[in-house]
Amino acid sequence: MTLISEPSFSAYSWASQGGFGNQTVVDKVPPEMLYLVDAHWYQFPPMNPLWHSLLGFAMVVLGFISVMGNGMVVYIFSCTKALRTPSNLLVVNLAFSDFLMMFTMAPPMVLNCYYETWVLGPFMCELYAMLGSVFGCTSIWTMVMIANDRYNVIVKGLSAKPMNIKTALARILFCWAHSLIWTLAPFFGWGRYVPEGNMTACGTDYLTNDWLSKSYILVYSVFCYFMPLFLIIYSYWFIVQAVSAHEKSMREQAKKMNVASLRSSQDASTSAEHKLAKVALMTISLWFCAWTPYLVINYAGIFQALTISPLFTIWGSVFAKANACYNPIVYAISHPKYRAALNKKFPSLVCGVPEPASSDGASVASGATTLTEDKSAAA
Secondary structure, X not given: OOOOOOOOOHHHHXXXXXXXXXXXXXOOOOHHHHHHOOHHHHHOOOOOXXXXXXXXXXXXXHHHHHHHHHHHHHHHHHHOHHHOOHHHHHHHHHHHHHHHHHHXXXXXXXXXXXXXXXXXXXHHHHHHHHHHHHHHHHHHHHHHHHHHHHHHHHHHHHHOOOOOHHHXXXXXXXXXXXXXXXXXXHHHOOOOEEEOOOOOOEEEOOOOOOHHHHHHHHHHHHHHHHHHHHHHHXXXXXXXXXXXXXHHHHHHHHHHOOOOOOOOOOOHHHOHHHHHHHHHHHHHHHHHHHHHHHHHHHHHHHHOXXXXXXXXHHHHHHHHHHHHHHHHHHHHHOOHHHHHHHHHHOHHHOOOOOOOOOOHHHHHHHOOOOHHHHHXXXX
């Protein structure tokens, strides 16, 4: 049985004297883990213990925000009758997936940062990487389904087939099944899960120089990064166009009727297309910022485009996990009915005055838009 020693600051002391000698970042890795560690990492000296401390602190903060935020979303959407709609099932699934990601990812990483290496054994390393991958992929595809639902409601309008509970559940099942297929593949020989360069987390093997491993990264990135990103951009592009065209027709109709606006609550300074454009831009930008660093690290590894250091690998992991923190803000807190329910149950957590559930913001944030009704009124 391998004993776990207390964290040592000897590497930092040695570095301050002018070098690390023969010490490497792999030195503290338990012997049973060494077969998973790529030879690439033996060239790097130990990381400054301060980085482990900062990473551990960051994971504590991110884990707390994500677990509390997503837990709140699941609780309020489940307990509020007005929010139990097919569209909102997708939001609940997103929150549930993000909750599980940080609930399972943060504690092991904090523990390993304390010991400055992976101390939970090979199987837990593979399981950790697999769970992070499955929850991340599920969240990504759930965001695609949310964008697609909004596209159907806003762009197609009355011609779209409304989503019911069965359709929503089928889409949720697809998200989980699709993610499981890709993330279980390394257990059957296609790809591999190994320790990251900082040795405190585990992920996909992007350093093994054979096409079986490389092909897994390439195909996985197509179905779990490029395709979802394209579908989200495609949906929001046409949503913004449709809402913009609709708002223009509403203004023209109002001029013909010699009235200021066909909506009594319309605010000229914050029109529907402006609100929707902001939500779309925020959604795409945050998604891109969260997952692109991890993709860059993986592609840099398989194509040997640049030297990947242990410190470099930290950012991909942190940025991807941070996605689980701001998803509740983008998809739930911007939802007027959710804010109203939150104000009822936990008023101290609401910032500002809750927006009326019937306002234009409801259509922008939740996809339960009144666009088709407005079209009928303007006809």
